Amino acid sequence: MRNNWTVASILDQLIEKQIAFACWFFPNESRLGLIVGNASDVVFFDRFDQLNGEAGFVFAPYCITEKSPVILLQSNTFFEDFxxxxxxxxxxFEPFSKNEDTGIYEFQSKEDYLELIGKTVTEIREGALSKVIISRQIPTKRTDTSLGSTFLQLHDQTPNAFTYLVNLPVAGIWMGATPEILIKSDGEQFETVSLAGTQVRKSDADEYYWSTKDIEEQAFVSRYMLDVFFNFDIHKYKTKGPETLESGKVAHLKTSFFFPAEKIGKCMGNFIADLHPTPAVCGLPKDLAAEFIQKNEEHERKYYTGYLGPWRLNQQVALFVNLRCMEITSAEFILYVGGGITSRSIPEKEWDETNQKAKTLLSVINPEG
Structure with missing residues (x-):
C-alpha cells in the first residue's frame, strides 16, 4: 500500500537535494515507477538513433539542440512499484549542478497567437502544407505547494494517461500527463498510436461526433505511420480504431497499430528517429511543417512534444509523446499546449482548444482558478 504523503515527501527531497530522478505511472495503473541516479548516471545524446543498445529512462526533446539534448538516466536504483x-x-546519491534559471521568458499574447494561426491557415491554403502544429506557452505563478503532492494529484485526476515527474540535468523539472503512446512493447509485438483531433470531454451519457477537420487531421497521422512501416519492411500489422480516447478534460481520435517485435528489435533507436516527430506534433509534409514551425513559433519547445519513458528497463520499452506538460522554474509553471492547424481551422476556436488542453494541468496547480 502506497502512502502518498511519504512518497510526495521523498520526491520533494529528491528535487531539493538536486538528485536526478524520473517517476511515472502507466495509464490505468497504480504502481509508481521510480529511477534515481547520480550525476554520472546521466548520459546525453545528440542523435535519436544513439539510443540503440542503451537502457534507462529516456527524456527526449522535440528537436535536438545544444540546450535540449536527448537525456538518458541510466538505472542506478530502479523500483517498478515504489x-x-x-x-x-x-x-x-551524487547531486547534479543546479540548472541555470534566468527567469526571463517572453510569452505570446492572444492577439499575436491569432495572427499566427491566420497566417498558418493562409499558408496551407496557398502552398504545399496540409497541416501544421502550432504551440504556445501558458505561464502560471508557482506556489509553494509540494511538487510531489501535485504529481500524485495529477495521476489521480488523469488515471488513463501516462503521468510523470522528472528532475534532470539540463532539462530541469518537468511534469505532465500524456495520453499518446509513441511506441510500446509487450515483448512479442510493438504498439504505436496515431492520435489527433480534440474536443471537450463529454459526460458518460453523451455520444461523440467528430468534425471533418478532426477526422482529416487524424488520417494524416495514420498515413504517416504506414509510410514509416514501409521504410522498415513492416507489411503485416493490425489496427484498432479510429476510436475516441478520453484523457483529462478532453477527448481525441485514436488509431492503434500493432506489429511483430522482431521487425525492429535491433534497431529501435533508428525506428524512433524515423518516427519522431510524427505529424501529430509537427505536421505534413513533415519537413515543410518543421521548417514553418522553426521560423514562426517564437518560443523553443524544448521537451514539449518530445518523448519519454522507460527504455529497455527490465527489457521493457514504453515511450510516450510529451503532451499536456509543463516546465517548472523557480518562479513559474510554464504550460505547453498546441493544436493541429489545417485549411479548415478557425483561429478563435484554436485558441479555445489550447485553453481546454491546459485545464488538465491547471486543475491541479491552480484549482481555484
Missing part, C-alpha cells in the same frame, strides 16, 4: 516501505538512502 512505496513507503522501500528504503531509499538519499545521502548515497
Amino acid at each position: 512505496s513507503q516501505e522501500d528504503s531509499l538512502d538519499l545521502a548515497g
Whole structure:
C-alpha cells in the first residue's frame, strides 16, 4: 500500500537535494515507477538513433539542440512499484549542478497567437502544407505547494494517461500527463498510436461526433505511420480504431497499430528517429511543417512534444509523446499546449482548444482558478 504523503515527501527531497530522478505511472495503473541516479548516471545524446543498445529512462526533446539534448538516466536504483516501505538512502546519491534559471521568458499574447494561426491557415491554403502544429506557452505563478503532492494529484485526476515527474540535468523539472503512446512493447509485438483531433470531454451519457477537420487531421497521422512501416519492411500489422480516447478534460481520435517485435528489435533507436516527430506534433509534409514551425513559433519547445519513458528497463520499452506538460522554474509553471492547424481551422476556436488542453494541468496547480 502506497502512502502518498511519504512518497510526495521523498520526491520533494529528491528535487531539493538536486538528485536526478524520473517517476511515472502507466495509464490505468497504480504502481509508481521510480529511477534515481547520480550525476554520472546521466548520459546525453545528440542523435535519436544513439539510443540503440542503451537502457534507462529516456527524456527526449522535440528537436535536438545544444540546450535540449536527448537525456538518458541510466538505472542506478530502479523500483517498478515504489512505496513507503522501500528504503531509499538519499545521502548515497551524487547531486547534479543546479540548472541555470534566468527567469526571463517572453510569452505570446492572444492577439499575436491569432495572427499566427491566420497566417498558418493562409499558408496551407496557398502552398504545399496540409497541416501544421502550432504551440504556445501558458505561464502560471508557482506556489509553494509540494511538487510531489501535485504529481500524485495529477495521476489521480488523469488515471488513463501516462503521468510523470522528472528532475534532470539540463532539462530541469518537468511534469505532465500524456495520453499518446509513441511506441510500446509487450515483448512479442510493438504498439504505436496515431492520435489527433480534440474536443471537450463529454459526460458518460453523451455520444461523440467528430468534425471533418478532426477526422482529416487524424488520417494524416495514420498515413504517416504506414509510410514509416514501409521504410522498415513492416507489411503485416493490425489496427484498432479510429476510436475516441478520453484523457483529462478532453477527448481525441485514436488509431492503434500493432506489429511483430522482431521487425525492429535491433534497431529501435533508428525506428524512433524515423518516427519522431510524427505529424501529430509537427505536421505534413513533415519537413515543410518543421521548417514553418522553426521560423514562426517564437518560443523553443524544448521537451514539449518530445518523448519519454522507460527504455529497455527490465527489457521493457514504453515511450510516450510529451503532451499536456509543463516546465517548472523557480518562479513559474510554464504550460505547453498546441493544436493541429489545417485549411479548415478557425483561429478563435484554436485558441479555445489550447485553453481546454491546459485545464488538465491547471486543475491541479491552480484549482481555484
